[in-house]
Amino acid sequence: MCGIVGIVGTTEVAAALYDGLTVLQHRGQDAAGIATGKGTRLRVHKGNGLVRDVFDAEAMALLDGRVGIGHCRYPTAGSEGHDEAQPFYVNSPYGIALAHNGNLINTDALRQEIFETDRRNINTESDSEVLLNVFAHELDGQRGLTPDAALNAVEGVHRRARGGYAAVALVLGLGLVAFRDPNGIRPLVLGRRETDAGTEYAVASESVALDILGFERMRDVAPGEGIVITARGELHARQCAEPSDSAPCIFEYVYFARPDSMIENISVHKARMRMGVTLGEKILRERPDHDIDVVIPIPDTSRDSAMELANVLGVKYREGFVKNRYVGRTFIMPGQGERAKSVKRKLNPIPLEFRNRVVLLVDDSIVRGTTSKQIVQMARDAGARKVYLASAAPPVRHPNIYGIDMPSVEELVANGRSEQEIEALLGCDWLVYQDLADLEAAVAGHKFPGKTFDSSCFSGEYVTGIDPGYFERLRQLRSDEAKKKRRAGA
Numbered sequence: 001m002c003g004i005v006g007i008v009g010t011t012e013v014a015a016a017l018y019d020g021l022t023v024l025q026h027r028g029q030d031a032a033g034i035a036t037g038k039g040t041r042l043r044v045h046k047g048n049g050l051v052r053d054v055f056d057a058e059a060m061a062l063l064d065g066r067v068g069i070g071h072c073r074y075p076t077a078g079s080e081g082h083d084e085a086q087p088f089y090v091n092s093p094y095g096i097a098l099a100h101n102g103n104l105i106n107t108d109a110l111r112q113e114i115f116e117t118d119r120r121n122i123n124t125e126s127d128s129e130v131l132l133n134v135f136a137h138e139l140d141g142q143r144g145l146t147p148d149a150a151l152n153a154v155e156g157v158h159r160r161a162r163g164g165y166a167a168v169a170l171v172l173g174l175g176l177v178a179f180r181d182p183n184g185i186r187p188l189v190l191g192r193r194e195t196d197a198g199t200e201y202a203v204a205s206e207s208v209a210l211d212i213l214g215f216e217r218m219r220d221v222a223p224g225e226g227i228v229i230t231a232r233g234e235l236h237a238r239q240c241a242e243p244s245d246s247a248p249c250i251f252e253y254v255y256f257a258r259p260d261s262m263i264e265n266i267s268v269h270k271a272r273m274r275m276g277v278t279l280g281e282k283i284l285r286e287r288p289d290h291d292i293d294v295v296i297p298i299p300d301t302s303r304d305s306a307m308e309l310a311n312v313l314g315v316k317y318r319e320g321f322v323k324n325r326y327v328g329r330t331f332i333m334p335g336q337g338e339r340a341k342s343v344k345r346k347l348n349p350i351p352l353e354f355r356n357r358v359v360l361l362v363d364d365s366i367v368r369g370t371t372s373k374q375i376v377q378m379a380r381d382a383g384a385r386k387v388y389l390a391s392a393a394p395p396v397r398h399p400n401i402y403g404i405d406m407p408s409v410e411e412l413v414a415n416g417r418s419e420q421e422i423e424a425l426l427g428c429d430w431l432v433y434q435d436l437a438d439l440e441a442a443v444a445g446h447k448f449p450g451k452t453f454d455s456s457c458f459s460g461e462y463v464t465g466i467d468p469g470y471f472e473r474l475r476q477l478r479s480d481e482a483k484k485k486r487r488a489g490a
């Protein structure tokens with residue numbers, strides 16, 4: 001789940017792109033990059049690591065121009081290597097750099113088509129390089145370099161690409177192009193800032209990036225829409241695909257996005273609080289005479305839900321785990337060994353909150369079970385009398401194929417297991433999951449009743465349809481085992 005940002009400014013934009021990426025860091029910790037354009041020169045600097053590690057003063061000084069894009073990466077395709085860091089660059093036509101959040105599900109077919117029909121080579125395993133080349137080819141087929149030509153090219157992308165994608169592209173001689181897949185699976189928001197020198201525009205994965213840069217949030221980029229902001233600051237927008245089922249990714253609200261972001265006019269913080277309410281109500285229905293002494297969140301993401309859940313139950317909310325702020329998010333780490341080790345390094349219990357108590361631990365989701373297995377044990381070791389575990393999301397039983405790296409069902413702790421079996425495996429005294437209908441209602445809230453989402457990792461229903469054999473191929477390419485082998489060079 002990468003973070004993307006693009007800015008058309010009235011002055012140099014590199015520093016603002018850097019700041020934007022630092023607040024999108026939670027979306028990808030593996031690699032980061034910025035591309036800027038000035039005159040006929042497009043500059044790209046990218047590398048593995050956190051934003052603060054990838055850029056130094058020297059690199060920043062080279063990134064000149066008033067138009068630019070940035071990316072922080074959490075890989076869902078290809079390797080974690082340096083050459084798959086983004087933005088990707090292609091010199092023809094005009095010089096284009098592109099940054100992509102999401103995952104294409106017809107990458108192989110597109111790669112072949114691009115080689116055989118479009119006569120373009122894709123030099124990495126990245127689906128984002130494929131996306132860039134589809135856009136480049138479609139733009140090449142247009143007459144001239146105008147906003148209309150770029151929007152026609154976006155139409156071409158929507159015709160050919162399948163999957164989840166939100167993308168920003170820098171086209172030399174034109175400006176910034178942004179687009180979002182026809183189902184709107186991946187988020188993208190548009191903002192504006194007035195300056196003495198004129199209007200500036202920014203697009204970003206999450207509105208928090210606009211907030212910290214001082215841009216006013218205008219609206220989400222619509223599913224299937226294309227946007228062009230010329231280097232002179234003119235905004236052009238057009239619907240570039242037939243209307244499709246709207247399916248924003250529900251996992252953004254569960255885990256990925258920052259709580260201070262608004263996605264599709266829904267506050268992530270409020271959505272998480274409502275998840276806590278519905279889960280609390282379920283607990284009261286199932287165990288009206290519960291013996292819970294204290295509700296303890298598993299930091300960070302579950303805090304908003306856990307707090308409201310405690311309110312509904314009428315029991316104390318306590319911070320029982322201290323998080324080491326220098327360890328990143330564990331779920332988006334590439335290997336299981338690293339994920340497992342990091343939970344221990346990251347979270348440490350305060351024994352007095354556990355001793356002789358019946359504790360209800362709350363997490364936003366249980367995916368591989370890496371976190372919860374260790375946390376339940378830590379709570380016991382810290383003296384808890386009983387350890388209950390509640391998940392603000394339903395069991396994850398299906399792969400995510402639109403930009404969250406859960407490609408292989410074998411790695412999911414809920415795969416092929418009943419809730420009782422998962423409870424036994426995680427070693428807790430009681431395990432309770434949110435129901436999917438409650439989760440969807442909680443995210444939609446009162447303002448958007450009946451709103452639909454991509455909830456495929458919970459439901460197994462995929463809005464784009466799936467080609468036969470896709471899951472097996474994905475498993476071969478992206479299981480933890482396959483990644484380990486690739487890293488070892490086997």
Ligand SMILES: O=P(O)(O)OC[C@H]1O[C@H](OP(=O)(O)OP(=O)(O)O)[C@H](O)[C@@H]1O
Binds near residue numbers: 255
């Ligand atoms: O079942 P698992 O495979 O362990 O995955 C789920 C856990 O991973 C995430 O935490 P993470 O440490 O990534 O980030 P956070 O600090 O934002 O909660 C999520 O919040 C759960 O705690």
Ligand SMILES: NC(=O)CC[C@H](N)C(=O)O
Binds near residue numbers: 002101127
């Ligand atoms: N998480 C993402 O959005 C990943 C983008 C792209 N598929 C990559 O692997 O680089």
Ligand SMILES: [Mg+2]
Binds near residue numbers: 298299301363364371
């Ligand atoms: Mg967590």
